Amino acid sequence: MIEAFDLHLQMRGRVLLAGISLAVRPGELVAVLGANGAGKSTLVRVLSGDLIPSAGQVTVAGKPLSDWHRLDLARQRAVLSQGARLDFGFTAFEVALMGRSPHVRTVETARDREIARLALRETGTEHLAERPYPTLSGGERQRVQFARVLAQIWEAPADGERFLLLDEPTAALDPAHQHLTLQIARRFATAGTAVLAVLHDLNLAAQYADRLVVLERGRLVAEGSPQEILDAALLRRVFGLDALVIPHPHLACPLVVPLGSATTASRND
Amino acid sequence: MKWALSRSTVPAAPLPLLRPLLVGTLVGLVVVGIGTGAVSLSPGQVLAVLAEPLGIVLPWQFDAQQQAVVLAIRLPRVLLAGLVGAVLATAGAAMQGLFRNPLADPGLVGVSGGAALASVAAIVLGARLPGEIGDWLGSPVALPVAAFVGGLATVVLVWRLARRDGQTEVATLLLAGIAVNALTGALIGLLTFAATDAQLRSITFWSLGSLSGATWPVLAGVAPFLIGSLVLLPTLARPLNTLLLGEAEAGHLGVDVETTKRAVIVLVALAVGAAVSATGIIGFVALVVPHLLRLAAGPDHRRLLPDAALLGAGLLLGADLIARTLAAPAELPIGTITAALGTPFFLWLLRGQMGGSSR
Numbered sequence: 217m218i219e220a221f222d223l224h225l226q227m228r229g230r231v232l233l234a235g236i237s238l239a240v241r242p243g244e245l246v247a248v249l250g251a252n253g254a255g256k257s258t259l260v261r262v263l264s265g266d267l268i269p270s271a272g273q274v275t276v277a278g279k280p281l282s283d284w285h286r287l288d289l290a291r292q293r294a295v296l297s298q299g300a301r302l303d304f305g306f307t308a309f310e311v312a313l314m315g316r317s318p319h320v321r322t323v324e325t326a327r328d329r330e331i332a333r334l335a336l337r338e339t340g341t342e343h344l345a346e347r348p349y350p351t352l353s354g355g356e357r358q359r360v361q362f363a364r365v366l367a368q369i370w371e372a373p374a375d376g377e378r379f380l381l382l383d384e385p386t387a388a389l390d391p392a393h394q395h396l397t398l399q400i401a402r403r404f405a406t407a408g409t410a411v412l413a414v415l416h417d418l419n420l421a422a423q424y425a426d427r428l429v430v431l432e433r434g435r436l437v438a439e440g441s442p443q444e445i446l447d448a449a450l451l452r453r454v455f456g457l458d459a460l461v462i463p464h465p466h467l468a469c470p471l472v473v474p475l476g477s478a479t480t481a482s483r484n485d
Numbered sequence: 486m487k488w489a490l491s492r493s494t495v496p497a498a499p500l501p502l503l504r505p506l507l508v509g510t511l512v513g514l515v516v517v518g519i520g521t522g523a524v525s526l527s528p529g530q531v532l533a534v535l536a537e538p539l540g541i542v543l544p545w546q547f548d549a550q551q552q553a554v555v556l557a558i559r560l561p562r563v564l565l566a567g568l569v570g571a572v573l574a575t576a577g578a579a580m581q582g583l584f585r586n587p588l589a590d591p592g593l594v595g596v597s598g599g600a601a602l603a604s605v606a607a608i609v610l611g612a613r614l615p616g617e618i619g620d621w622l623g624s625p626v627a628l629p630v631a632a633f634v635g636g637l638a639t640v641v642l643v644w645r646l647a648r649r650d651g652q653t654e655v656a657t658l659l660l661a662g663i664a665v666n667a668l669t670g671a672l673i674g675l676l677t678f679a680a681t682d683a684q685l686r687s688i689t690f691w692s693l694g695s696l697s698g699a700t701w702p703v704l705a706g707v708a709p710f711l712i713g714s715l716v717l718l719p720t721l722a723r724p725l726n727t728l729l730l731g732e733a734e735a736g737h738l739g740v741d742v743e744t745t746k747r748a749v750i751v752l753v754a755l756a757v758g759a760a761v762s763a764t765g766i767i768g769f770v771a772l773v774v775p776h777l778l779r780l781a782a783g784p785d786h787r788r789l790l791p792d793a794a795l796l797g798a799g800l801l802l803g804a805d806l807i808a809r810t811l812a813a814p815a816e817l818p819i820g821t822i823t824a825a826l827g828t829p830f831f832l833w834l835l836r837g838q839m840g841g842s843s844r
Binding site for chain 2: 261264289291294297301305314317318364368
């Protein structure tokens with residue numbers, strides 16, 4: 217379980233996070249929603265240990281982040297950050313294989329190479345394996361990075377849980393690959409991984425997440441299952457979006473039908 | 486040699502023979518380098534001279550003069566050229582990995598300049614300062630140490646100047662290099678006013694780079710630093726690979742990012758400092774060699790760092806051979822040769838980088 221207790225973060229006089237507490241349990245996919253600048257990426261960076269909160273604490277499997285040995289943590293927890301840049305000509309396969317590095321003692325084993333290959337297959341990028349990363353398109357790069365992150369926690373450790381933090385994993389992807397990505401995240405969750413994903417697409421979140429966490433200006437303003445919390449009032453207030461929320465005709469989740477921006481009409485009312 | 490010199494970062498088909506080719510070329514250049522000069526030897530004679538102290542007698546005959554020239558002059562020079570070339574190329578590759586930028590060359594960004602400034606300061610001040618400090622600064626041991634300190638200070642300075650949020654912008658990096666090089670150049674110029682005539686000659690040597698000062702004592706003074714960094718830098722190959730993904734990403738893969746960065750910075754400063762203290766500023770080796778090898782065999786530091794050592798050694802031996810023979814009996818500063826070869830390459834690389842950054 218990943219838990220956050222009353223996280224606060226101020227940087228250069230700005231309040232980025234204000235009193236956020238949440239938990240991501242094993243087997244659960246939690247989606248973080250919020251408008252631009254609401255603090256979603258900041259939250260992921262604090263949860264992953266990249267940023268130290270001004271106050272509050274993050275624990276992974278009950279242990280504060282600072283108490284973890286970094287290699288032990290890396291063997292169980294993977295993080296997909298936003299906009300990871302790589303200008304050097306590693307092949308897609310080599311990038312995926314780097315996900316195995318916390319498990320490697322001296323040289324990658326045949327099993328490590330097999331896992332990297334499987335992770336590429338999972339994300340639909342196996343045909344790109346020998347292509348140099350800088351020659352890939354934005355969406356292809358994102359899927360290869362996703363494969364690297366999956367390869368890192370491909371196998372559950374004997375005595376521990378797995379954790380997956382995804383910051384906008386679908387940002388550069390076409391619709392089919394957005395769904396593929398979340399289906400994979402869903403499968404990892406079903407296999408016992410605690411998954412947290414920052415998403416922009418409300419319907420993706422509604423369809424795949426067990427729980428939604430909604431941020432607004434660094435505060436947690438709503439939390440619950442998609443059925444519980446997704447409604448027109450929330451979307452208008454948090455996203456400035458006029459939308460219908462109707463039951464999905466085929467799936468057991470709500471369907472958001474955006475009508476337009478609410479900002480010109482009645483924002484801040 | 487088949488270099489796939491395309492603008493793209495596509496590595497050519499894997500070259501399984503690359504390593505043997507590099508080793509063979511290096512050995513050949515060592516033998517030719519030792520045999521070439523006013524007193525010349527055939528490759529067989531070179532081998533015979535080198536084998537004799539080991540108690541092995543080879544069928545090639547040589548005379549006492551040839552033996553003396555090889556053992557007293559050529560051998561230390563060739564060893565120094567090879568070591569310095571290997572160290573510069575390896576340090577360049579590591580530094581480019583650290584900055585995540587293929588343009589991070591110790592010469593361009595000012596690290597060599599900082600090391601040279603500290604060396605010149607040690608020479609000039611060593612003669613001026615009274616007492617034990619002056620004596621120590623004037624001693625041969627002080628040079629590599631001073632160059633290391635100067636190099637370290639400049640790497641840290643450029644590191645601070647050129648990085649924003651874990652990224653190095655090409656423009657900022659090069660501008661920081663211009664600023665640092667201008668400053669060290671000016672300060673070296675200032676020190677020349679305080680220098681004697683003999684010191685002046687050696688100061689020229691610092692700024693152009695030369696292997697003419699290669700003697701056994703000089704080699705003995707810097708070899709531990711050169712060999713040390715050459716052995717230790719490749720042990721950082723795996724963390725350097727993950728650092729190319731980004732500092733946060735490397736951290737999430739279990740790499741101790743801060744320790745790795747510090748180790749690379751210290752080893753690069755050590756390597757460049759020792760190299761500069763022995764040979765002055767020899768530019769572009771550190772830029773050209775890693776880039777060619779990345780084109781040929783990809784960016785994996787586990788392959789790149791040892792290959793860079795081999796090719797860097799070969800390149801500098803070749804450049805020294807040109808420097809010694811082109812205008813014989815006069816000798817060109819080797820820095821001018823590497824600069825003449827490296828500048829067009831740098832401009833071509835810069836075009837690719839600036840064009841690619843809008844991606």
